[in-house]
Amino acid sequence: MASLRIPVPSASLLSPPPPRSPHLVHHCRPSSSSSRARTPLMAMASSSPPQLQELKQGIADFYDQSSGLWEQIWGDHMHHGFYDSDADDVSLSLTNHRSAQIRMIEESLRFASLLHPDSKIPKRIVDVGCGIGGSSRYLAQKFGAQCCGITLSPIQAQRANALADSQGLSDQVSFQVADALQQPFPDDEFDLVWSMESGEHMPDKPKFVKELARVAAPGATIIIVTWCHRDLNPSEDSLKPWEKELLQKICKAYFLPAWCSAADYVGLLHSLSLQVT
Numbered sequence: 001m002a003s004l005r006i007p008v009p010s011a012s013l014l015s016p017p018p019p020r021s022p023h024l025v026h027h028c029r030p031s032s033s034s035s036r037a038r039t040p041l042m043a044m045a046s047s048s049p050p051q052l053q054e055l056k057q058g059i060a061d062f063y064d065q066s067s068g069l070w071e072q073i074w075g076d077h078m079h080h081g082f083y084d085s086d087a088d089d090v091s092l093s094l095t096n097h098r099s100a101q102i103r104m105i106e107e108s109l110r111f112a113s114l115l116h117p118d119s120k121i122p123k124r125i126v127d128v129g130c131g132i133g134g135s136s137r138y139l140a141q142k143f144g145a146q147c148c149g150i151t152l153s154p155i156q157a158q159r160a161n162a163l164a165d166s167q168g169l170s171d172q173v174s175f176q177v178a179d180a181l182q183q184p185f186p187d188d189e190f191d192l193v194w195s196m197e198s199g200e201h202m203p204d205k206p207k208f209v210k211e212l213a214r215v216a217a218p219g220a221t222i223i224i225v226t227w228c229h230r231d232l233n234p235s236e237d238s239l240k241p242w243e244k245e246l247l248q249k250i251c252k253a254y255f256l257p258a259w260c261s262a263a264d265y266v267g268l269l270h271s272l273s274l275q276v277t
């Protein structure tokens with residue numbers, strides 16, 4: 001259980017949807033406070049099983065139908081790029097977007113201190129919400145690691161396995177259809193738990209985070225890159241009506257449940273006594 005594995009160093013990196021670039025770097029000490037956890041975290045957790053099933057099916061169908069097109073446009077990676085606003089060479093070309101996607105992976109690793117020469121190289125990785133496996137293949141090659149990816153989309157799992165096969169990586173990476181909220185892995189299994197732009201689909205954020213922590217081995221790193229709404233001010237109970245309306249449109253388009261803030265995630269991670277960066 002998570003409480004027996006304290007401390008599990010973890011990195012929380014959170015990115016908003018386009019066109020803004022990823023932001024949010026937290027430096028927190030472990031704490032038992034979860035006071036920032038607000039209603040949206042449980043937005044659909046109390047929904048009926050048919051509603052949850054409908055969301056899952058909607059996500060699976062969405063990616064079954066759209067992954068081919070995403071692949072044509074974005075290649076292996078179905079996530080946003082990391083753009084350095086100070087760099088001179090930022091352009092909107094697809095080529096640059098693809099290198100910006102790789103930069104997003106590298107920046108996430110750097111942020112979680114995994115690129116530091118003294119850091120332990122991860123050898124067992126889980127890619128939670130793996131898409132067509134771009135991160136898994138990249139990380140498996142970079143670290144010489146074994147990587148398991150899970151997705152709700154059978155078409156994605158199939159394509160991810162086919163790409164691994166064609167790249168000679170099938171003995172290192174494998175993909176299957178499974179739910180991030182009920183992962184088919186034992187406790188303490190992985191030394192890197194990776195979730196790149198999948199958390200926004202999760203209807204029960206506490207369960208999502210708990211499940212990430214459950215499969216993380218003692219001393220493992222958990223990296224979460226996800227869409228979040230802004231942190232609320234102390235005087236606010238919720239977002240403004242126009243903000244909610246805007247988010248609702250994005251939810252409809254991408255099969256997303258209610259959003260939460262980065263501070264909400266930090267609260268959840270602290271409530272499990274994880275170290276948050």
Ligand SMILES: C[S@@+](CC[C@H](N)C(=O)[O-])C[C@H]1O[C@@H](n2cnc3c(N)ncnc32)[C@H](O)[C@@H]1O
Pocket residue numbers: 059060063076077078079128129130131132133134135150151152153156178179180181195196197198201202
């Ligand atoms: C935007 S794609 C990101 C894919 C991949 N991480 C990448 O960066 O290329 C979101 C992924 O999350 C997965 N996903 C959403 N909800 C999930 C759940 N409950 N369990 C497992 N995967 C889920 C989708 O199937 C999809 O593969």
